[in-house]
Structure formats: structure tokens, C-alpha cells
Amino acid sequence: MADLEDLYRETILDHNKRPRNHRKLEGAHRSAKGFNPLCGDRVTVSLKLDGDVVQEVVFEGSGCAISTASASLMTVALKGKTLTEARALFEKFHGMVTGDPTDTESEVDQSLGKLRVFSGVCEFPARIKCATLAWHTVQAALNSADHENETVSTE
Numbered sequence: 001m002a003d004l005e006d007l008y009r010e011t012i013l014d015h016n017k018r019p020r021n022h023r024k025l026e027g028a029h030r031s032a033k034g035f036n037p038l039c040g041d042r043v044t045v046s047l048k049l050d051g052d053v054v055q056e057v058v059f060e061g062s063g064c065a066i067s068t069a070s071a072s073l074m075t076v077a078l079k080g081k082t083l084t085e086a087r088a089l090f091e092k093f094h095g096m097v098t099g100d101p102t103d104t105e106s107e108v109d110q111s112l113g114k115l116r117v118f119s120g121v122c123e124f125p126a127r128i129k130c131a132t133l134a135w136h137t138v139q140a141a142l143n144s145a146d147h148e149n150e151t152v153s154t155e
């Protein structure tokens with residue numbers, strides 16, 4: 001499993017160093033801010049919808065490597081998804097990072113794709129909120145009415 005862990009660590013470091021979709025979004029339909037006081041992570045997620053499809057999703061803000069990489073990978077994963085698919089992915093992701101640390105790789109939901117790099121987070125309870133912050137924030141954005149600015153805290 002060491003090789004896989006190395007690969008996961010590299011992916012997280014890469015997304016922390018060169019976060020994808022880390023920018024402002026002009027004319028965003030939905031937006032929400034998230035804050036994780038345990039670690040000091042701050043993230044603002046903005047998105048554009050085309051009907052019920054996530055057309056664009058970006059994030060701003062700064063935090064630890066886990067929160068930044070998680071937000072980056074999330075934006076990649078959510079683009080082009082329907083709202084129903086996006087919510088289902090959130091549930092799966094949340095289930096994985098809060099899951100049983102003794103689960104082996106093969107027990108992790110393969111449909112999570114690259115998001116599986118966070119499967120080891122469940123071993124570090126203090127980091128779970130870092131990994132889920134952007135996801136809670138995008139849920140708040142999706143649940144908000146158009147043009148409202150929601151703020152969520154993981155506390």
C-alpha cells in the first residue's frame with residue numbers, strides 16, 4: 001500500500017501547489033463562504049448552473065494543504081455534474097472521510113475516482129473538517145437561493 005499512499009500524497013501536494021479553478025467567477029449564480037475554525041481554513045465557492053448542471057465551479061480563499069487540495073479536486077469532480085449527482089458525490093465523499101479507517105483500498109467506493117486520495121483522512125479526525133470544508137460550502141451554495149451569499153462554519 002506504500003506506493004498508493006505516495007501517489008495519494010503526491011496528488012494532494014500537487015493540487016495544493018497548483019490548485020485548479022482557484023479564481024473569481026464573474027456572474028456566479030450561487031456562492032457560499034466556509035470557515036473551519038479548528039484549522040483556520042477559509043474557502044469561498046462560487047458556481048454557475050446551466051439548468052441543473054454545474055457549468056462552472058471555482059473557489060477562492062486559503063487554508064492548509066488538505067483543505068486547498070480538497071477544494072481543488074472537488075471543483076474538478078463537480079464540473080458537468082447534475083445537482084443530484086453533485087449531492088450524491090458529496091454523500092459518498094463524506095462517507096469515505098468519516099468512514100472506518102480499517103477499510104482497505106478495495107472497500108473504498110471506486111466511483112469516487114481521484115477523490116479517493118482523501119481516503120486516509122479518516123485516520124486523522126482533526127483533518128476531516130479540512131477535507132470536507134469545501135464540500136459543505138458547495139452544498140450551502142447549492143441550497144441557497146440565487147445570488148444569496150451563505151456562510152457556513154464547520155463548528
Ligand code: ZN
Binds near residue numbers: 036067
Ligand atoms: Zn485545514
